[in-house]
Amino acid sequence: MSKLVLAAKVSHVPSLMLSEISDSPLHSARAGAVTALRELGRRARIREVTTFVVFDTHWLSNFGYHINANTQHRGSFTSHEAPHMIQDLRYDLPGDPALAQAIAAEAQGHGLNVLAHQVPSLGLEYGTIVPMHYLNPDGWAKVVSIASPLFTSIEESRILGEATRRAIEASDERVAILASGSLSHRLWPNKDLGPDAWTTIASEFNRQVDLRVLELWQARRYREFTAMLPDYAVKCNGEGGMADTVMLFAALGWDDYTGEAEQLCDYFPSSGSGQVNVEFHVS
Numbered sequence: 273m274s275k276l277v278l279a280a281k282v283s284h285v286p287s288l289m290l291s292e293i294s295d296s297p298l299h300s301a302r303a304g305a306v307t308a309l310r311e312l313g314r315r316a317r318i319r320e321v322t323t324f325v326v327f328d329t330h331w332l333s334n335f336g337y338h339i340n341a342n343t344q345h346r347g348s349f350t351s352h353e354a355p356h357m358i359q360d361l362r363y364d365l366p367g368d369p370a371l372a373q374a375i376a377a378e379a380q381g382h383g384l385n386v387l388a389h390q391v392p393s394l395g396l397e398y399g400t401i402v403p404m405h406y407l408n409p410d411g412w413a414k415v416v417s418i419a420s421p422l423f424t425s426i427e428e429s430r431i432l433g434e435a436t437r438r439a440i441e442a443s444d445e446r447v448a449i450l451a452s453g454s455l456s457h458r459l460w461p462n463k464d465l466g467p468d469a470w471t472t473i474a475s476e477f478n479r480q481v482d483l484r485v486l487e488l489w490q491a492r493r494y495r496e497f498t499a500m501l502p503d504y505a506v507k508c509n510g511e512g513g514m515a516d517t518v519m520l521f522a523a524l525g526w527d528d529y530t531g532e533a534e535q536l537c538d539y540f541p542s543s544g545s546g547q548v549n550v551e552f553h554v555s
């Protein structure tokens with residue numbers, strides 16, 4: 273029986289947090305997406321997940337692949353990128369150094385430049401913190417966060433995803449993989465930022481391709497999706513090169529994956545990007 277018990281593509285946009293603040297103009301605006309994330313957390317608990325592995329497209333690296341292998345992730349996070357949206361967000365989550373090191377070793381064994389770090393001051397990025405806020409709020413499960421390199425390739429990210437799956441299957445853990453990032457990711461330019469930016473997409477082309485991707489997932493046409501993924505990542509401004517999605521599908525078996533894609537909330541735009549929460553069922 274597989275040790276991978278849950279896999280999902282999830283959103284981490286700051287407006288999820290603003291949606292929960294009663295005096296925010298965005299109060300309840302992301303209620304559907306928040307409910308979907310909490311539902312994934314409920315399912316993870318039912319399936320007795322012991323570790324979340326998060327492919328985080330908001331933790332971007334210039335040099336090589338990186339894994340946060342700390343024994344405890346603890347801090348108060350203010351986003352350097354959007355300090356007006358995420359301030360002093362506290363997190364205190366156990367880590368899984370053994371699984372983190374095992375993923376790194378597996379990938380290194382296949383020639384990938386990847387390091388697993390145990391540095392207490394290495395904090396988490398909000399691509400991990402925000403989903404954990406909903407799925408794992410009190411740290412009932414361990415967390416491994418994996419960065420997305422900027423200067424890499426689909427092939428290298430596939431190595432990391434495949435290594436993650438092998439390490440999971442060789443472990444004693446019950447694991448949920450989260451691909452934390454957007455679908456398309458063209459953001460509104462500065463001069464166009466205004467109240468409408470929260471709820472509109474910056475490119476109709478991107479929106480149409482995102483919707484087609486969701487249709488392909490619903491129809492389990494993963495062979496076609498993985499074939500288009502390299503172009504999709506470039507032409508639709510993929511966040512972190514869509515490394516999270518590449519790693520997720522590599523972990524699922526790439527074009528051999530045949531499971532159900534269960535869309536848990538409506539597709540929604542945020543600051544011009546396309547967002548969704550989808551569980552990819554694993555048997």
Ligand SMILES: [Fe+2]
Pocket residue numbers: 284285329330399453454511
């Ligand atoms: Fe992001």
